[in-house]
Amino acid sequence: MTAERWITAALGCSIVASIGLVVTYLLGGQAQVEGMLLAVALGGLGAALVIWAASLLDAKPESEEVHPLASTQTTRKATLETLSPDEITRRGFLLRLLAGAVAALATALAIPALSLGPQPGRALFRTDWQGGARLVGADGEPVRVADLGLEAVRTVFPEGHVGSPDAQSLLIRVRPGDLVLPDGRADWAPEGCVAYSKVCTHAGCPVGLYRAEDHTLLCPCHQSNFDVLRGAVPTFGPAARPLPQLPLEIDADGYLVATGDFPEPVGASFWNMTHSGEAAE
Amino acid sequence: MKRMRLAALAIATLAVIGFAWLGGADAQDAPELQPGSPERGAELFIVACATCHGRQGDGAASGPAIADAGAASADFQLRTGRMPLAQPPGEQPLRKPPAFEEQAIRDLVAFVASLGDGPAIPDVKTDASLSRGMELFVANCAPCHGATAAGGAVGGGALAPALDRSPPRIVAESMIIGPGQMPIFDLPAEDGNAVASYVEFLRTSDPLGGFSIGNIGPVPEGFVGWFVGMGLLAVLAYLVGRDWRKAGG
Amino acid sequence: MLRWFDDRLGLASFTRSGLRKVFPDHWTFLLGEVALFCFVVLLLTGIFLTLFYVPDGTPVTYEGPYLPLHGQQVSAAYRSVLELSFEVQAGLVMRQVHHWAALVFLAAITVHMLRIFFTGAFRRPRELNWLVGIGLLTLALALGITGYSLPDDLLSGTGLRILYSAALSIPLVGPYLAFLLFGGEFPTETIVSRLFVFHVMLLPALLIGGILTHLAILWRQKHTQWPGPGRTEHNVVGRPFWPSQVLKSTGLLLLTAAVLAMMGGLIQINPVWTYGPFDPTTISAPAQPDWYVGWLDGALRLFPPFEPTILGITIPSPFIPGVLIPTAAFTVMALWPFIEARLTHDRADHQLLERPRDAPFRSAIGVSGLTFFVVLTLAAGNDVAAIIFTIPVETLTNALRVAIVVVPPLAGLLTWRICRELRRRDVERAAGERGGSVRLRRNAQSGFEEVDE
Numbered sequence: 001m002t003a004e005r006w007i008t009a010a011l012g013c014s015i016v017a018s019i020g021l022v023v024t025y026l027l028g029g030q031a032q033v034e035g036m037l038l039a040v041a042l043g044g045l046g047a048a049l050v051i052w053a054a055s056l057l058d059a060k061p062e063s064e065e066v067h068p069l070a071s072t073q074t075t076r077k078a079t080l081e082t083l084s085p086d087e088i089t090r091r092g093f094l095l096r097l098l099a100g101a102v103a104a105l106a107t108a109l110a111i112p113a114l115s116l117g118p119q120p121g122r123a124l125f126r127t128d129w130q131g132g133a134r135l136v137g138a139d140g141e142p143v144r145v146a147d148l149g150l151e152a153v154r155t156v157f158p159e160g161h162v163g164s165p166d167a168q169s170l171l172i173r174v175r176p177g178d179l180v181l182p183d184g185r186a187d188w189a190p191e192g193c194v195a196y197s198k199v200c201t202h203a204g205c206p207v208g209l210y211r212a213e214d215h216t217l218l219c220p221c222h223q224s225n226f227d228v229l230r231g232a233v234p235t236f237g238p239a240a241r242p243l244p245q246l247p248l249e250i251d252a253d254g255y256l257v258a259t260g261d262f263p264e265p266v267g268a269s270f271w272n273m274t275h276s277g278e279a280a281e
Numbered sequence: 282m283k284r285m286r287l288a289a290l291a292i293a294t295l296a297v298i299g300f301a302w303l304g305g306a307d308a309q310d311a312p313e314l315q316p317g318s319p320e321r322g323a324e325l326f327i328v329a330c331a332t333c334h335g336r337q338g339d340g341a342a343s344g345p346a347i348a349d350a351g352a353a354s355a356d357f358q359l360r361t362g363r364m365p366l367a368q369p370p371g372e373q374p375l376r377k378p379p380a381f382e383e384q385a386i387r388d389l390v391a392f393v394a395s396l397g398d399g400p401a402i403p404d405v406k407t408d409a410s411l412s413r414g415m416e417l418f419v420a421n422c423a424p425c426h427g428a429t430a431a432g433g434a435v436g437g438g439a440l441a442p443a444l445d446r447s448p449p450r451i452v453a454e455s456m457i458i459g460p461g462q463m464p465i466f467d468l469p470a471e472d473g474n475a476v477a478s479y480v481e482f483l484r485t486s487d488p489l490g491g492f493s494i495g496n497i498g499p500v501p502e503g504f505v506g507w508f509v510g511m512g513l514l515a516v517l518a519y520l521v522g523r524d525w526r527k528a529g530g
Numbered sequence: 531m532l533r534w535f536d537d538r539l540g541l542a543s544f545t546r547s548g549l550r551k552v553f554p555d556h557w558t559f560l561l562g563e564v565a566l567f568c569f570v571v572l573l574l575t576g577i578f579l580t581l582f583y584v585p586d587g588t589p590v591t592y593e594g595p596y597l598p599l600h601g602q603q604v605s606a607a608y609r610s611v612l613e614l615s616f617e618v619q620a621g622l623v624m625r626q627v628h629h630w631a632a633l634v635f636l637a638a639i640t641v642h643m644l645r646i647f648f649t650g651a652f653r654r655p656r657e658l659n660w661l662v663g664i665g666l667l668t669l670a671l672a673l674g675i676t677g678y679s680l681p682d683d684l685l686s687g688t689g690l691r692i693l694y695s696a697a698l699s700i701p702l703v704g705p706y707l708a709f710l711l712f713g714g715e716f717p718t719e720t721i722v723s724r725l726f727v728f729h730v731m732l733l734p735a736l737l738i739g740g741i742l743t744h745l746a747i748l749w750r751q752k753h754t755q756w757p758g759p760g761r762t763e764h765n766v767v768g769r770p771f772w773p774s775q776v777l778k779s780t781g782l783l784l785l786t787a788a789v790l791a792m793m794g795g796l797i798q799i800n801p802v803w804t805y806g807p808f809d810p811t812t813i814s815a816p817a818q819p820d821w822y823v824g825w826l827d828g829a830l831r832l833f834p835p836f837e838p839t840i841l842g843i844t845i846p847s848p849f850i851p852g853v854l855i856p857t858a859a860f861t862v863m864a865l866w867p868f869i870e871a872r873l874t875h876d877r878a879d880h881q882l883l884e885r886p887r888d889a890p891f892r893s894a895i896g897v898s899g900l901t902f903f904v905v906l907t908l909a910a911g912n913d914v915a916a917i918i919f920t921i922p923v924e925t926l927t928n929a930l931r932v933a934i935v936v937v938p939p940l941a942g943l944l945t946w947r948i949c950r951e952l953r954r955r956d957v958e959r960a961a962g963e964r965g966g967s968v969r970l971r972r973n974a975q976s977g978f979e980e981v982d983e
Contacts, residue, residue, distance in 0.1 A: 047781065118714055
């Protein structure tokens with residue numbers, strides 16, 4: 001087929017497809033049909049142009065000189081002289097003062113950028129947990145120890161703060177004898193009910209996966225593993241800190257209650273996180 | 282020669298039809314099913330399960346005790362073909378075609394249920410709220426199985442399987458029993474129905490945007506973007522850019 | 531017609547010289563254009579999307595036609611994306627074309643950048659354009675990240691959390707910077723509207739300005755060309771801008787748009803209705819960003835749990851792989867023309883390109899860097915690979931940790947060897963044609979070039 005025939009065919013297909021697009025739209029539209037027709041409409045036109053360029057044009061290769069772009073010394077000197085008349089370049093002191101004024105103004109104009117966000121303050125050191133807060137599930141119902149089966153895992157929040165991003169925690173019930181918690185935390189997990197922050201200490205993703213047989217929490221973002229029986233210490237992956245543990249007790253009615261906030265900041269680490277300042281009790 | 286070939290083709294066709302009819306027999310086509318019988322189940326159990334699980338389901342050297350596993354657990358494991366085990370012990374049992382017919386499964390389930398007091402098979406309804414189902418699914422199931430239920434690796438050599446072949450009953454049972462590495466999700470019946478309904482919705486609905494490339498997300502999308510998108514465009518750039526006259530057309 | 535404009539602007543001779551400008555012909559020179567055309571598609575589809583998208587993070591109740599979300603709390607932004615997908619005619623196609631175009635845009639930029647690198651097109655006097663190009667790459671990355679975060683869905687919101695943590699990890703200024711960027715502690719309702727301003731106004735403006743600069747410099751300096759008959763360091767041989775190149779380029783623009791339209795219609799991408807709205811207390815696995823951010827995610831996955839505290843200052847574990855290494859890598863990339871010029875003492879202007887084999891050192895460094903980037907990108911999909919190939923994800927991760935250290939230098943060494951060998955064969959073949967002898971000298975890139983008698 002000659003080039004002319006190909007171009008005619010391509011343009012013909014394109015026209016038909018464009019009409020088809022209008023019809024499809026008026027009839028209510030459908031994603032796959034629209035995509036294909038658009039592809040044909042555009043592609044036909046494009047193919048026609050390319051074939052035209054390739055076959056119909058009598059374009060022989062040409063040559064064009066490339067001169068070095070650098071200007072002559074004389075021209076450069078003249079430009080520099082125009083740019084820097086004596087009336088400006090001689091006034092050293094005034095120029096320096098001018099530079100200082102511009103810098104000062106720039107700083108003053110840039111300062112309102114600080115309005116974009118509040119100071120971190122102690123926000124990163126605290127969550128909504130405090131002593132006496134009952135553990136509630138995502139539905140707001142307080143958690144009774146009796147209702148928690150062995151190997152059950154639940155996402156819990158402080159009562160009144162359901163959905164709190166930094167207070168979100170995982171409550172897991174294990175056999176009390178299996179727990180090997182760090183010193184001083186023996187009473188943090190009554191009847192094998194242990195709670196850890198759900199915010200990964202690597203980059204802050206919710207640690208949503210639990211391998212029940214291995215008693216291991218897994219964060220799906222970068223595959224950090226945390227050992228539930230050993231105070232959620234990281235056993236694989238890039239997390240370097242254990243998940244903070246929430247101290248728990250069981251109240252008189254059999255509900256699980258926190259006895260304080262997490263002992264260290266939750267979530268991703270930051271440079272001054274060891275400057276505890278006020279204790280998180 | 283030609284007649285022989287025709288005959289061979291006819292035999293092959295009949296054989297294929299025959300195998301399909303026999304092998305893929307739908308449970309409902311079988312002669313009238315009866316409710317599971319613990320007595321018949323006991324006989325099957327001795328042959329197929331007792332070696333690993335003990336005669337009374339009290340465990341043996343190579344298998345755990347299942348006396349309190351309940352009907353739900355037995356039904357789940359047998360229907361998804363995970364039991365009898367094909368993987369070496371210690372590895373995660375994977376879904377495969379069930380080894381037993383419908384009646385045999387009912388009998389075995391009845392027997393296991395009679396051994397102790399494990400959970401019963403839940404009565405699943407799939408007309409529950411899809412919206413509640415999605416909320417629960419994304420909060421509880423998506424972290425392991427993926428928001429698209431396409432499955433995921435959960436580390437430690439385990440994987441959370443894709444749910445495309447899990448009908449509502451299996452979904453409901455798995456939440457109650459927490460098979461293998463899966464934890465137990467003890468939801469009220471209404472919520473359990475909602476999750477099962479949503480999974481059924483995911484299973485049976487067509488992708489709305491076109492071909493779904495596995496529904497796993499940006500990884501296959503990236504591969505398609507490179508190999509289909511950039512690949513096609515590189516080819517087009519070559520076709521547009523080459524000197525057709527020199528090459529002769 | 532021409533007279534009307536010429537009377538007012540006097541452009542006739544300028545126009546003619548422009549139209550007759552010579553551009554060399556090689557298909558690899560069109561790769562940059564492919565990137566540009568992807569951007570054109572992004573702009574046009576983007577304008578459509580902007581007319582429907584609502585940049586508001588305030589929670590609302592979804593009451594649209596997608597049943598599983600009915601009654602759920604979502605952000606206004608998320609709801610507008612669902613409306614666009616299900617209730618606006620051609621909305622879903624436009625969204626999908628836009629997203630595919632973004633993925634392909636960055637792929638095309640990468641391929642174009644590799645072409646420039648491996649052929650030495652960045653050498654003097656084009657170092658400036660290389661810098662502009664790296665700037666364009668950075669802007670394109672930023673546009674991609676801000677763009678896919680606009681729907682405020684579960685997957686992209688998780689990505690934003692990771693970026694927040696990366697900002698947080700910078701010593702001394704991290705918490706201030708993170709709170710400034712996000713408007714408070716993560717998650718905030720304002721981030722979506724801020725990302726919108728960047729994605730729709732600030733970044734496109736900078737990108738367009740950069741593209742125009744990139745093209746203007748190219749126009750002024752003239753395009754490079756392959757060595758060949760009649761081609762020297764002081765001319766450019768090719769075909770005129772009009773009609774030849776304009777027709778071909780316009781055709782390629784339409785064909786690029788056609789490919790992207792086909793993908794947008796036929797292949798689903800980013801089904802945010804299934805991911806659900808962003809909820810900071812849950813997550814979907816596997817979780818990856820779009821491919822062009824994969825290297826960052828892969829670096830975060832592979833880097834070991836190293837979090838020292840020195841003199842009371844903690845260096846959080848995401849800092850080195852997430853901030854330090856990328857900054858270093860981009861700095862080296864940006865400064866490469868100057869680094870290479872210093873190492874090779876090559877201060878001449880170049881109009882001719884080099885085959886990769888003629889610059890073994892550069893090619894080796896390039897392959898090394900590329901391999902590093904590719905391994906990191908693949909590492910971002912380690913959990914997906916674990917499911918597909920049924921390997922434990924820990925084994926795969928450890929293998930990749932070894933690979934990231936071992937493979938790039940090996941690949942570089944191999945490339946060096948292959949270049950030298952190929953060149954040696956070229957010399958032998960040429961020597962054979964000339965009856966056994968040829969004069970050679972080392973060129974500035976430690977390859978060989980023949981000395982004409």
